[in-house]
Amino acid sequence: MTATDGDRGTPARHGPLQGVKVIEIAGLGPGPYAAMLLSDMGADVVRVDRPGPVSGRPEVYALARGRRSVAIDMKQPEGLATLLDLVGVADILIEGFRPGVAERLGFGPETCHSRNPRLVYARMTGWGQDGPFSRMAGHDLNYLGLTGALTLLQHSADSPPPSPPGFIADFGGGGLMMAFGIVSALHEAQRSGSGQVIDAAMVDGVASLTTLIYSMTAQGRWNLDRPGTNFCDGGAPYYAIYETADGKYLAVAPIEPQFYATMVDLLGLSLDELPDRDDPAHWDELKELFAGIFRAQPREHWTALFDGTDACVTPVLTFAEARHHPHNLARHTFVEEFGVVQPAPAPRLGATPAAIARPPAIPGAHSREVLLDWGIATERVGTLVDSGVVVESPAREPHSA
Template sequence: MSEARQGPLSGVRVLELAGLAPGPFAGMMLADHGADVLRIDRVRAVSDRPRTDVMDRGKHTIGLDLKSPEGVAAFKKLAGKADVVIEVFRPGVAERLGIGPDDLHAVNERLVYGRMTGWGQDGPLAPTAGHDIDYLAVSGVLSMLGREGGKPTPPINILGDFAGGGLMLAYGVLLALFERERTGRGKVIDAAMVDGAALLFSMFYHGVQSGGWGPRGTNLLDTGAPQYDTYETADGEYVAVGSLEPQFWDAMVTRMGLTDLPDRHDRKQWPALKSRLAEAFRSRTRAEWEAVFDGSDACVSPVLSMPEAVTHPHNVARGAFVQVGDVHQPLPAPRLSGAQEPDLSPATRLDDLTSWGLSPEESEKLRSQGVLA
């Protein structure tokens, strides 16, 4: 039997249907803050070994054959005890399996049914395949990313999959749970990565349409400006410069000992100013520049590798990372005052499903049939 977890979502029960990264990320966001998340894997995918993937932390897992009538019936029993289902199939797949929103609301009208896809539940692209880069492309976001004169460059798969998808789905779950307190009924959430990616760029749409935001790589915040870019240091490392405001710029150039610089307010002077800064930053190592800017408001920071970030003094002081087994990983965010330390242990198989509505006898029968791992 799964023990009660601590956190603001303590008591919220989530069934997470196994899928690619955005689904587990949404489940992780909920588990991080106390939800009891049960991941439903394929039968063959479950073993006695804990799942060490960071996005499976704090969860339990079982293997269930959802292509069998017995597996579907068992899933409906689990859903009867759940508050949330996270589903990441293409539109129509859950309905064909018999576990769509109507199927599950028939056994639990309070259930929040969270659906996440790339293109959404409707529209001409809904039935087609895609990946993060495609959703960014169609949302207009990808056209904004990259350096001047270069091709559009996706930032790995962060904006579509994780921010536009998983995080938006977790947010939608919270909205639906909040509304359920008033209505007593669960909502169906249509979380589309193409929608979420577009929403993340809300502040830029007016600028693009009004002409205030130019082609990619030529603007203040997209590496066009010399005061918002990265520069190589003498040892082949990099520093990040974000000295946008006058007082921060003054602090930077003063500590660097630079004078007679081109006017940073004149866009025509940006290439010459970038060249001066690049030459100056190449004169010292990254560590030396860290010492120069230590304690200042110059907004110059070292570009750290992920292993380096774990040991940076600021992150250490805040306890921003924790080691679970052999894996360093970020602590849950945001932080809530008075919250107890979260359970970040690797996901383990849940054998006793009594609290989820399946008796030991039912579970054993399903195991003997090969329906339950």
């Protein structure tokens, strides 16, 4: 899935965003995820790192795949000037600082747009560029909590909300939303010649993800005050997790009546003999019935029984099991690149497919190469490197310790 070519290992042409130049100011979480998505789709993404010691193993950090890295000391005037020279030929800039920090560092939107009016300037924050919380720190759990989204994961009104791993707000509401905003603004810039600023806030993105819940509430199909009692939040017997005889689990989700009928039939039951599933008063009774049936056999028995049917019953897999499931293997949903198992690029485009352009970069590994490729004169590049304004780091093999 890796695509490289050329003597210097520059990114091969792939994906619909080939030719698009992106500056990613190094950060954490959702910003890098958005940059990864753009890179997978063919954009030439250059991560601007700070010079300094490198901790951990950045060469196997899959979230950083596909990019080249240039290390620039932007505290020096020549370092800032070099960044702004790159801005002058870029299509997109991604930064994830708190409001006002980029301006203080000298590369805020106004400065960048004075150098390049077509630039799409994408700002990733948790709380947004304004509002009472805008300058506060926060994490995924905070954004889920403030939007009400966290209550959707409660099993009941009497149980506390869970603490899910930090990917719903950070990556669904944050990085993915930012990438969508970027390609939308890029389309407008190519049409009109004018760039714009994207205020991508994780709290806004999470709120957007809950649109369906607001819609169903307005229709009288969802009770916000009673989590765990709705048709697809674990309340209904036809949308729940059931344990099997070997201590494993099944995801049982035949919401539609015809799919429910298929499941009931395969379980050897008769719809006519069962309580009405559309009456919540019978849900506990049905749950107990199904739970007893599913606990009678191991997971693989049920997997084989429901395989290829419309019963909407599938195994709950571990990460290791998911990698080897026949469906995921057939679609190459997971790949192993640079010694790391990871999800393959998504979604899949028929004419201009996405690809992993290269392994994650050691900060500064492509400093000279990037500056030359992006139009900085050879003599000036040499001066920047010799003075320490731009730092070159030796590349490490992905499998090295």
